[in-house]
Amino acid sequence: MTHDIVARGATLQEAFTEAVLSVFALAADPAGVAAREVREVRAHGPSLPALLAHWIGECAYLQEIEDFACHTIDLAVFETEPRAGGEPMRLHAFLHGETRVSQGQRLAGSSREISIRPVADGYEIHLVMES
Numbered sequence: 001m002t003h004d005i006v007a008r009g010a011t012l013q014e015a016f017t018e019a020v021l022s023v024f025a026l027a028a029d030p031a032g033v034a035a036r037e038v039r040e041v042r043a044h045g046p047s048l049p050a051l052l053a054h055w056i057g058e059c060a061y062l063q064e065i066e067d068f069a070c071h072t073i074d075l076a077v078f079e080t081e082p083r084a085g086g087e088p089m090r091l092h093a094f095l096h097g098e099t100r101v102s103q104g105q106r107l108a109g110s111s112r113e114i115s116i117r118p119v120a121d122g123y124e125i126h127l128v129m130e131s
Contacts, residue, residue, distance in 0.1 A: 001130070002112065002128055002129065002130050003026055003127075003128070003129040003130075004126070004127070004128055004129075005019065005022045005023065005125075005126070005127040005128075005129060006124065006125070006126050006127075007019035007021075007022050007124070007125045007127070008119070008121075008122060008123065008124050008125075009122050009123055010121060010122040011122060011123070012048075012078075012080065012116075012122075012123050013075050013078045014122065014123075015116070015122065015123035015124065015125050016052060016055070016075070016078070016091070016125070017073045017075060017093075018125075019052060019056075019125045019127060020052075020055060020056060020059055020070075020073060020093075021070065021072075021073060022127075023056055023059065023060075023127070023129065024059065024063070024069065024070040024097075026129070027063060027069065028069035028070075028100065030069075030070065030071050030072075033069040033070065033071040033097050033098055033100075034071065034097075034098050035071040035072055035096035035097060035098070036097075036098045037068070037096070037097060037098050037099060038094050038095065038096055039062055039066070039068055039094070039095045039097070040092070040093070040094055040095075041055065041058045041059055041062060041092075041093050041095055042058070042090070042091065042092045042093075043055035043057075043058050043090065043091050044089065044090045045089050045090075046088060046089065047089070048080060048089065048116045049114040049115070049116060050089075051080070051089045051090070051091065052114055052116070052125070052127075053114055055091060055093070056127075059095070062095070066099055067099055067100055068095070068097055068098070068099055068100075069097045069098055069099075069100045070095045070096070070097040071096050071097045071098075072095075072096045072097075073093050073094070073095055073096070074093065074094045074096070075091060075092070075093050076092045076093065076094060077090060077091055077092035078091045079091070112128045112129065112130045113126070113127070113128035114126070114127055114128075
């Protein structure tokens with residue numbers, strides 16, 4: 001099964017956050033999730049699509065292992081300028097939500113396609129997720 005997700009934001013950070021919240025929403029409606037707990041997630045990548053794919057993978061792992069549902073996300077670090085050494089792009093996020101009793105729904109398995117583009121009022125991300 002595939003899921004098409006389109007996320008937009010006035011900034012690249014907002015678009016990334018909306019994209020990941022949309023992926024989490026495939027498993028649990030964020031409106032029904034309380035922000036009782038916080039989880040930290042970090043990701044690195046050599047390009048923007050790779051950074052987003054790695055972040056989605058880390059969030060999927062958290063949801064799979066802890067059955068964590070996300071309500072909101074705060075980005076503490078969002079570095080997208082190339083740097084020497086290691087992975088040139090990185091992010092560090094705090095996910096606010098709660099651990100829930102699984103109802104058999106999981107995050108979509110993997111991102112098959114990711115496109116990130118500037119638009120007139122910010123950025124647009126298109127994800128094709130495969131479960």
